[in-house]
Structures are given as structure tokens and as C-alpha cells.
Amino acid sequence: MVRATHFVVSGRVQGVGFRAYVADAARAEGLDGWVKNLPDGSVEIQAEGDLEALRRFEWQVWQGPPLSRVDEVATEDVVPAGATGFRIA
Structure with missing residues (x-):
């Protein structure tokens, strides 16, 4: 069963390769979705896939x-949302 989780990550997460790291981690877990920077300095992620893969990804x-x-x-x-692949937005 496909599950989906929305994440908002705060801290020092922009300008440090965080989005590329997240995309690599999501792809390694076979997850679909996206990651993007937010204007307030946080990072937003939506990931879809197997529940155990989502837990490892988190x-x-x-x-x-x-x-x-x-x-x-x-x-x-x-x-x-039925995403296919994992992209950096």
C-alpha cells in the first residue's frame, strides 16, 4: 500500500546540499515525490512509497x-498524489 508523508525540515538546511542529499536518499529507498527550499529557510518534502521505506527515509x-x-x-x-520519480523543485 502506497503511503505519503509531507515533511518540513528546519535548521541549517539550505546552501549545504540538503536537497540533493534528500533526493538521493529518497531514490535509494524507491520513493517518489519532491523536495524544495522554502522562503523562510526551511525545506519542504513530499515522499510517497512503502511505509517502512518512508520510516527509513525520515x-x-x-x-x-x-x-x-x-x-x-x-x-x-x-x-x-501519484508522483513518479523523485525531483528537486
Whole structure:
């Protein structure tokens, strides 16, 4: 069953390769969706796929790339949008 989670990640998550890291992590887990920077300095993610893959992905989001600092990850379960592939917006 396909699940979807919406994430908003705050901390030092822009200008540190965070979106590329997230896209690589999502693709490695076989997830579909997107990641984009928000004007307030946070990063927004929508990911769809298997529940266990989403849980592993969330752990990776909390880790972030070496130059990042993740302070908070707000999550919300949402209705899958039927995304194909994972893109950086």
C-alpha cells in the first residue's frame, strides 16, 4: 500500500546540499515525490512509497548531509498524489 508523508525540515538546511542529499536518499529507498527550499529557510518534502521505506527515509532526513544541522522535522501523513520519480523543485 502506497503511503505519503509531507515533511518540513528546519535548521541549517539550505546552501549545504540538503536537497540533493534528500533526493538521493529518497531514490535509494524507491520513493517518489519532491523536495524544495522554502522562503523562510526551511525545506519542504513530499515522499510517497512503502511505509517502512518512508520510516527509513525520515531517519535519513534527520541525519542530513555533513554540513547541515537539522533542528526539527514536522511530518504529516497525506494522501498520495501519484508522483513518479523523485525531483528537486
